[in-house]
Amino acid sequence: MDLEFSAEDLAFQREVRDFLDTHLPDDIREATARTPTVFVDKDIAMRWQAILVEKGWAVPNWPEEWGGTNWTTTQRYIFTTECNRAGAPMLIPLGIAMLAPVILAFGSEEQKQHYLPKMLSGEHYWCQGYSEPGSGSDLASLKLKAENKGNHYLVNGSKIWQTHAHFADHIFCLVRTDNSGKPQQGISFLLIEIDTPGVTVEPIITMAGDHEVNQVFFEDVKVPVDNLVGEEGKGWTYAKYLLEFERGGGMSAQKRQQDLEHLKAIVSEMEQNNPDFNAQGEYTREIAHIEIDLKALEMTELRLLSLLASGGNPGAESSVLKLTTVGIEQRTHQLAMDVIGYHGLAAEPVALLAANQNAVGPDYAAPVVPTYLNSRAASIFGGSQEVQRNILAKAVLGL
Numbered sequence: 543m544d545l546e547f548s549a550e551d552l553a554f555q556r557e558v559r560d561f562l563d564t565h566l567p568d569d570i571r572e573a574t575a576r577t578p579t580v581f582v583d584k585d586i587a588m589r590w591q592a593i594l595v596e597k598g599w600a601v602p603n604w605p606e607e608w609g610g611t612n613w614t615t616t617q618r619y620i621f622t623t624e625c626n627r628a629g630a631p632m633l634i635p636l637g638i639a640m641l642a643p644v645i646l647a648f649g650s651e652e653q654k655q656h657y658l659p660k661m662l663s664g665e666h667y668w669c670q671g672y673s674e675p676g677s678g679s680d681l682a683s684l685k686l687k688a689e690n691k692g693n694h695y696l697v698n699g700s701k702i703w704q705t706h707a708h709f710a711d712h713i714f715c716l717v718r719t720d721n722s723g724k725p726q727q728g729i730s731f732l733l734i735e736i737d738t739p740g741v742t743v744e745p746i747i748t749m750a751g752d753h754e755v756n757q758v759f760f761e762d763v764k765v766p767v768d769n770l771v772g773e774e775g776k777g778w779t780y781a782k783y784l785l786e787f788e789r790g791g792g793m794s795a796q797k798r799q800q801d802l803e804h805l806k807a808i809v810s811e812m813e814q815n816n817p818d819f820n821a822q823g824e825y826t827r828e829i830a831h832i833e834i835d836l837k838a839l840e841m842t843e844l845r846l847l848s849l850l851a852s853g854g855n856p857g858a859e860s861s862v863l864k865l866t867t868v869g870i871e872q873r874t875h876q877l878a879m880d881v882i883g884y885h886g887l888a889a890e891p892v893a894l895l896a897a898n899q900n901a902v903g904p905d906y907a908a909p910v911v912p913t914y915l916n917s918r919a920a921s922i923f924g925g926s927q928e929v930q931r932n933i934l935a936k937a938v939l940g941l
């Protein structure tokens with residue numbers, strides 16, 4: 543196992559750093575740092591995507607003929623960690639990083655020609671229709687009904703928790719086309735235009751006061767049969783394939799390091815501006831603990847990278863990464879809450895912030911509460927912590 547970068551990889555790292563220094567606009571970096579939600583808003587992400595498309599670096603995972611980079615696994619890792627280090631926003635993965643591999647692997651030639659270039663140019667913006675009320679961790683129990691009427695499917699039911707559905711013009715959905723047999727067998731994978739008559743997107747405002755997720759309703763929605771990906775009844779196979787890319791979106795020690803740097807900056811502001819504040823003792827001890835855990839996480843990522851670079855599969859390691867990363871993320875934001883103390887009260891009246899009035903309290907404390915509240919969701923989406931532990935219990939401990 544080799545955890546050192548080669549001379550070529552170090553040269554590539556310098557090239558990426560130079561590019562980020564000269565091409566990542568300050569306002570995009572600042573907006574990313576201020577964003578409490580998982581994804582930045584559509585306009586910010588799409589501006590950054592356009593810059594990367596111009597450079598040819600937007601979709602490293604795609605085959606070269608469709609715009610990919612043909613980078614090695616290590617180069618992709620370097621690119622991701624350098625983007626995180628520079629404070630660049632994550633490109634919205636729902637289309638380019640999650641749906642695209644499914645279309646490439648299982649879609650028709652027409653679907654590839656139609657959807658992939660529009661995903662890249664930003665003409666199409668996708669959201670993910672997997673979860674339903676009552677079907678989250680137990681996804682195979684999903685009920686959104688799609689009846690095959692010959693030239694179209696008639697879709698009825700609802701999906702819930704769709705991130706960025708309010709920005710999206712397309713949704714990829716797991717639908718139920720058959721109720722006989724095992725639940726997994728009657729699932730199909732359907733691509734739906736959001737402005738089709740009968741589709742309604744309703745906002746869900748979270749306890750952090752942000753609008754990131756939605757519920758999507760389908761009432762007698764006619765979807766052309768050509769919008770089926772692969773074969774009818776094989777959707778579960780495609781769905782699991784997509785989840786490998788959703789969960790494999792890890793490698794985020796550098797992103798969590800940025801959170802820690804923000805926390806240290808807040809501690810330093812508190813020390814300068816509040817004579818009664820004393821960071822010594824429990825705060826510095828916990829910061830040191832997080833720093834050590836981050837180093838261990840980085841080493842785990844490098845070990846996994848070494849495995850992937852030599853052709854291995856992530857397997858249960860990706861569950862370890864998700865558990866550890868989310869644990870560190872939530873501890874960091876919890877500590878930030880403790881550090882700002884009563885300044886956190888200023889973020890309570892969400893209606894006041896929504897009305898665009900000035901927040902009470904110092905600027906450096908303002909993003910702490912919404913970020914903390916938003917980060918609570920990290921242990922739920924992409925497979926909850928309990929679900930990851932179940933995977934480890936089975937796959938590693940053989941329980």
Ligand SMILES: Cc1cc2nc3c(=O)[nH]c(=O)nc-3n(C[C@H](O)[C@H](O)[C@H](O)COP(=O)(O)OP(=O)(O)OC[C@H]3O[C@@H](n4cnc5c(N)ncnc54)[C@H](O)[C@@H]3O)c2cc1C
Pocket residue numbers: 669670671672673674676677678679680702703704705706755919922923924925926927928929932
């Ligand atoms: C911010 C956010 C964004 C999301 N974005 C999307 C999106 O874009 N598209 C989409 O389709 N979905 C999305 N989701 C939904 C997400 O995938 C589900 O919330 C998740 O799968 C959990 O399902 P659930 O909410 O129904 O909770 P449940 O599955 O009902 O779980 C409730 C609790 O029970 C625990 N639990 C469940 N089963 C077990 C078990 N077998 N053993 C032990 N404990 C268990 C869970 O860990 C959890 O603590 C998003 C969720 C959030 C919070």
